[in-house]
Amino acid sequence: MLFLHDIDPIAFSLGPIDVHWYGIMYLLGFAAAWWLGRSRILAGRLPGVDMNGFSDLLFYAMLGVVLGGRIGYMLFYATADFLSNPLILLRVWEGGMSFHGGLLGVLIAGAWWTRKYKLHFFDTIDFVAPLVPLGLGFGRLGNFIGGELYGKFTNAGWGVVFPHSPLKDIPAGLPAMEQLLSAAQIQQDYAAGLLTQYARHPSQLYEALLEGLVMFLVLWFYSMKPRPRYAVSGMFALMYGCFRFLVEFVRMPDNGVYVAFDWLTRGQILSLPLIVLGLVLLAMSRRAPVLQPVLPLEEKKA
Numbered sequence: 001m002l003f004l005h006d007i008d009p010i011a012f013s014l015g016p017i018d019v020h021w022y023g024i025m026y027l028l029g030f031a032a033a034w035w036l037g038r039s040r041i042l043a044g045r046l047p048g049v050d051m052n053g054f055s056d057l058l059f060y061a062m063l064g065v066v067l068g069g070r071i072g073y074m075l076f077y078a079t080a081d082f083l084s085n086p087l088i089l090l091r092v093w094e095g096g097m098s099f100h101g102g103l104l105g106v107l108i109a110g111a112w113w114t115r116k117y118k119l120h121f122f123d124t125i126d127f128v129a130p131l132v133p134l135g136l137g138f139g140r141l142g143n144f145i146g147g148e149l150y151g152k153f154t155n156a157g158w159g160v161v162f163p164h165s166p167l168k169d170i171p172a173g174l175p176a177m178e179q180l181l182s183a184a185q186i187q188q189d190y191a192a193g194l195l196t197q198y199a200r201h202p203s204q205l206y207e208a209l210l211e212g213l214v215m216f217l218v219l220w221f222y223s224m225k226p227r228p229r230y231a232v233s234g235m236f237a238l239m240y241g242c243f244r245f246l247v248e249f250v251r252m253p254d255n256g257v258y259v260a261f262d263w264l265t266r267g268q269i270l271s272l273p274l275i276v277l278g279l280v281l282l283a284m285s286r287r288a289p290v291l292q293p294v295l296p297l298e299e300k301k302a
Contacts, residue, residue, distance in 0.1 A: 001157060001158035001159075002157070002158060002159065002160075002161065002190075002195070002196055002199055003159075003160045003161070003202075004160075004161045004163070004186070004187070004190040004195070005147050005160050005161060005162045005163065005173075006163075006183070006187075007021075007145050007147070009021055009022065009145055009146040009147070011024055020142075020146070021142055021145040021146070022139075022142035022143070022145065022146050023142075024142075025138040025139055025141055025142035025145075026135075026138070026139065026142070028135075028138045029134060029135025029136075029137075029138040029139060030058070030062055030135065032131075032134040032135060032138070033058060033061075033131040033132070033134070033135055034058055036130065036131045036134070036220075037054055037057075037058060037127075037128075037131050038051065038054065040127065040130075040131075041054045041296070042296065043293055043295075044293035044294045044295040044296060045127060045223075045226075045291075045293050046119075046123065046124070046127045047291070047292075047293070047294035048117065048119070048294070049117060049119075050296050053117060056113060056116075057110070057113045057124070057128070060109035060110070060112060060113045061106050061109050061110065061128065063105070063109060064102070064104075064105030064106040064107070064108055064109030064110075065102045065105055065106055065135075066102075066105075067105050068098075068101045068102045068103070068104050068105015068106065068108070069097035069098050069099070069101050069102035069105065070089060070096065070097060070098075070101070071089065071101055071105075072097075072098035072100055072101010072102065072104060072105070073096040073097055073098040073101060074088070074089055074096070075101070076098050076100065076101065076254075076266060076270065077096070077098065077254050077255060077266065078096065078255075097139075099136070099240075099244075100270045100271075106128070106132075107125070110124050110125055110128060120229065122229050122230050122233055122281075123229060123291050125232075125233045126223070126227070126229065126230070126231070126232040126233050126291075129219055129223070129232045129233050129235070129236040130216070130219040130220045130222075130223045130232065130236075132236070133211060133212050133213075133215035133216035133219060133236075134212060134216050136207075136208075136211045136212050136215070136240075137208045137209075137211065137212015137213055137216070138208075138212070140204045140205070140207040140208035140211065140212060141204070141205075141208050141212075143204040143207075144202060144204035144205055144208070147162050147163075147164065147173070148204075149203065149204055149251065149252070150162045150173065150200050150201070150202065150203060150204065150251075150252060151200045151201025151202060151203035151206075151250045151251045151252060152200060152201055152250055152251070152252060153197070153198065153199065153200055153201075154199050154200060154201055155197075156199075157196050157199065158199060159199030159200050159201055159202065160199060160200055160201075160202045161173060161174070161190065161195045161198050161199055161200070162174075162200055163183075163186055173198065173200065174186075174195070174198055175198075200252075201250040201251070203247055203250055203251035203252075206247050206250070207243070207244070207247050207251075210243040210247065211240060211243050211244065214239075214243075215236070215239050215240065215243070218235065218239065219232060219235060219236060219239075222235060226290050226291060226292055226293060227285070227290065228285040228286070228288040228289065228290050229284075229285060229288035229289055229290070229291065230281040230282070230284045230285040230288050231281070231282060231285035231288075233281050234277075234278045234279070234280070234281030234282035234284075234285060235278065235282070236278070237274045237275070237277045237278035237281060238274070238275060238278025238279060238282065239278070240271070240274055241271040241272065241273075241274030241275035241277075241278060242271075242275060244267060244268075244271040244274075245267075245268050245271045245272070245275070248265045248267045248268045248271075249263070251265075251267070253265040253266070253267075254266050254267060
């Protein structure tokens with residue numbers, strides 16, 4: 001019932017370059033989005049757009065995720081550091097990506113691409129929404145492998161012991177005295193059952209399950225049938241907002257600081273607008289048109 005986190009965050013090295021599992025998870029997320037999006041394009045789920053157009057959309061979205069995620073993290077969670085040293089924005093190897101910033105980046109990229117192809121913005125976002133959750137799930141697995149963004153103490157004799165915190169301002173997984181021990185000594189204490197009280201919720205895995213697998217299955221099967229405009233986007237926003245808000249109750253607050261009431265976190269505050277947006281979009285979808293599939297020309301000829 002107790003797992004000691006002892007996973008090397010570096011998958012392999014190419015000379016002086018270390019390739020981290022977190023980066024590989026990003027690549028897997030983008031690969032999954034391409035594969036899923038390709039099947040939807042070939043099924044005519046975004047009329048007037050071929051594979052070349054979809055490739056452009058995915059490229060813009062990738063830029064939006066990376067740039068928006070990094071800028072969002074600096075603005076939402078590390079404002080003081082960013083203002084004192086703006087160049088910290090470029091130090092991506094130190095970690096620090098924000099989902100909410102990445103979401104804004106994707107929306108901006110989607111708006112830019114939609115204008116170019118003269119489509120309705122929400123037809124594009126409804127198309128993209130089911131492609132995102134698997135990437136979120138892979139990203140949370142990357143967080144777990146890296147031993148970051150872990151949860152609070154379970155106080156139940158089960159969970160995961162995270163020996164260290166890779167991010168500054170986040171309380172270490174073990175107290176200072178244990179931090180001084182070697183890896184072998186920590187393993188011995190773990191085997192002897194002396195670390196049970198330091199077991200934490202693997203909140204990264206909770207989020208990988210909810211924001212990744214569950215959201216993907218719901219959105220993918222829901223969107224297999226043409227739905228009214230706004231509906232798929234509304235489902236995405238509502239589910240993510242609710243799942244993130246709930247998991248935050250067992251996750252360590254960002255920067256180790258609660259915003260209010262000794263329980264309200266910044267992640268919860270940022271998730272509330274998504275819950276409201278999801279409800280509004282679902283309400284709007286009740287009177288919205290349904291985009292019917294139109295097979296690409298090459299598929300019709302075949």
